[in-house]
Amino acid sequence: MKTEEVGASILETWTADEVAEAFSRDEIVLIDVRTPQEYMFEHIEGALLMPMAFFKASKLPGQTDKRIVFHCGSGARSEKVARAAIDAGTARIAHMEGGFGAWKGTHKPYIGTNMATGAPQLVN
Known part of the structure; x- marks a missing residue:
């Protein structure tokens, strides 16, 4: 994890591996700030949605x-x-550094859309 001091606060930048480990141990709340459309198409299972536009x-x-x-x-x-x-x-x-692209790039599971049926499905 990288840290940056911003005034009196700390901004942490976590890797996808660090996020996955902490998320699996229920140590973090993962908040997806993408649009509802992006989230519906594919998302990390269990991540909450809080779109940047409404943050x-x-x-x-x-x-x-x-x-x-x-x-x-x-x-x-x-x-x-x-x-x-x-x-x-x-x-x-x-x-999370690299966002959902980094998550997928490290082959972590997520919920995607089955293009034949439109239904959500687990992607490994």
Whole structure:
């Protein structure tokens, strides 16, 4: 994990492997900031959806039980959202480097769309 001091806050950049390990141990809440359409087509199973267009940093829950890690398609939107959370007073926040593309690139499972039926399906 890479860390960057932003004023009095810390921005963490996690790899897909780090996110997968922490997510499997239920140590983090993974928040997808892509559009609803992107999420419906394919997403990480169990990730929550909070599209960047509707993001309100002041509405984020505290992180006493689980850490929050944002992700998007490439890492650009999730970094912007993480920085917005810092601007709103969050002391420590994280995002996934490379986004969903990195997740898929490391061959981690996700929910995709079966193009023949339109139904969701697990992709390994």
